[in-house]
Amino acid sequence: MSFSVAAEAYARFMGRFSEPLAVPFADYLELEPGLRALDVGCGPGALTAVLAARLGGGSVSAVDPSEPFVAAVRERLPGVDARHGVAEELPWPDDAFDRAAAQLVVHFMADPVAGLAEMxxxxxxxxxxxxxxxxxxxxxxxxxxxxxxxxSVDPDAPGEARLAGTGPGQLDELLGRAGLVDVTSTMLTISVDFASFEQWWEPFTLGVGPAGAYLAAQPDDRRDTIRDACARLLPAGSFTLSAGAWAARGQVL
Known part of the structure; x- marks a missing residue:
């Protein structure tokens, strides 16, 4: 799945979560000086920036199917080799990296096993x-x-729990099917502070990802009803939202 939105819109919608997640995910990669790393499905560069900070921009490459996202990474991190492409056909030769990472992208790959095998x-x-x-x-x-x-408003709303890798053991299985060995997994957690419900809600109206696309396709009255239903599920005033992500890693033979 390609996100055909401006990099700024994506950053406002998902960056508030993906940027905090990039830190523990980079820790999970067990980076060391001198390693070469690839960020697959880099978006506007949340994980790429952390990799570049730890390894140096010249040791980091990134790829994404969205040209605006690639342009944003090139502007933000000029030392990084950022390219336009898809996970299933990576534009690098064999054995080019020590680490290949995909943050919040496996479930959007056209073929997750093929994408991980390419990594x-x-x-x-x-x-x-x-x-x-x-x-x-x-x-x-x-x-x-x-x-x-x-x-609760629309029983036919698609959700995202049906997508690959979104449940326990699913990423492990995909990595194994892609030929990785010694696969292990864990749960990464983050917390994000919001000053108000409106701060949390407004980025959903930008049309980003499955949630934004679904909301944009609804008539005005249903969008308002969904908004009200969200407000009832969240605290009034300021609040902190905790979130969890499955992470898995495997070794290349």
Whole structure:
């Protein structure tokens, strides 16, 4: 799935969650000086920026199917090799990296197993391929409140729990099917503070991702009803939202 929205819109919608998540995910990659890392499905660069800060921009590459996102990474991180492309056909040779990571993208790949296998192809033997996806199945994803409200109004709302990698053990299975060995997994958690419900809600109106696209397709009265349903599920005034993401990693033979 390609996000055909401006990089700024994506950053306002998902960046508030993906940027905090990038820190523990980078820790999970066990980075060391001198390693080369690839960020697959980099978006506007939440994880890319953390990788570049820890390894140096010249040791980091990134790829995304959205040209505006690639342009945003090039502007933000000029030392990074950022390219336009898809996970299933990565534009790098075999064994080019020590780490290949996909943050919040496996569930949007056209073929998750093929995408992860490509990540393994461009990673050297003994290197690590890792991925993380929000815990939609367990209900701890940052968008869970939105989809719970939407389903209460519209039982046919798609949600995102049906997507690959969103439940326990799913990323492990996908990595195994892609040929990775010694696969392990864990749950990464973050917390995000909001000054008001409006601060939380407004980015949903930008049309980003499945949630934004679904909301944009609804008539005005239904959008208002979903908004009210969300407000009933969240505290009045300021609040902190905790969220969980499944993370899994495996080694390349």
């Amino acid at each position: 393994a192809r461009v990673t050297r033997p003994g290197g690590t391929v890792a991925a993380t996806v929000w815990d939609f199945v367990g209900g701890t994803a940052p968008l869970t409140v939105f989809w719970r409200a939407a389903l």
